[in-house]
Amino acid sequence: MKPILSKNRTYISSALLVVILQVVFQGTTVAQITDYLKIPGPLQVDTTTFHLAWSLNPSPNYVKQEYLPEGQSLEKFHSMVTIDFVKGHYTAEEVMKTKINELDALKKSNPIVNYKVYEKENEFILDFLLSQNSPDGEKVIIIERNVYRYHTINTKGKEGLLAFCVTERAYEDSIVNFLENLKANQRKLVNIVGTLKLPEPN
Structure with a gap:
């Protein structure tokens, strides 16, 4: 699996499908x-077990579920593991590019944001880094790495796009130790996500 895209250019973020794959720093109250x-x-x-912790079904065509150890x-x-599924005819590349547009927009105000894209057998993997500052903006208080795998589904009468994220x-x-470990083992999580047998919605 080789990287095919690693850009720092800035674009105006597209609104198309942003809700599908938006990654947010959020606190959520779980009712059911x-x-x-x-x-x-x-x-x-890999060696970590994840249990369903939160789910959202805001429309008949879209589901988001989050899993935690x-x-x-x-x-x-x-x-965390996040699974997004949207019904309909979407390609992995078009949905991934929507997320890239969002990241390029974020990069205008956050130089820590960066990403790489990998392609494998008509699937795409998007590996990106986000951060959150303290309220006074003086220091970084959260660093978040996300590895998304975009997979089209057209089986069992279902057609849609599944995004699996670790x-x-x-x-x-x-944070310092996290970034040092990331630098030394950057491809490990990409390889884990890229070779994982993905769950499919029933």
Whole structure:
């Protein structure tokens, strides 16, 4: 798997499908967790087990589900799996480019934002870094790495686009070690996500 795109150019962000794959630093109150995608769980990614922690089904055509290891919370986590599924005829590349437009817009005000894109057998992997500053803007308090894999589905009478994401986060005092480890092992998570057998909605 080789990188085919790594850009720092800035674009105006497209509104098209942004809601599908938007990554936000959020605190969420969970009233009821429903497995809308009916994916057998828990999910296993490398040596970590993830349990369904939050789900959203705002329209008949779109579902988002988030998974966490035991002992972690949506308010403060170190690892997360996110699955987005949108019904319809979408290509992996067009949905990924929507996210890239968003990242390019973020980069206008945040130089830490950067990304790489990999292509494998008509799938795309988007590996990107985000950050969040303290309220006074004096220091970085969260670093977040996301590795998204975009996969088209056209089986069992279902047509749509599935985005599978593994997120890793570091907070304040652990950020330096996190970035040093990322530099030394940058391809590890990309390879894990790229070779994983993806769950499919039922």
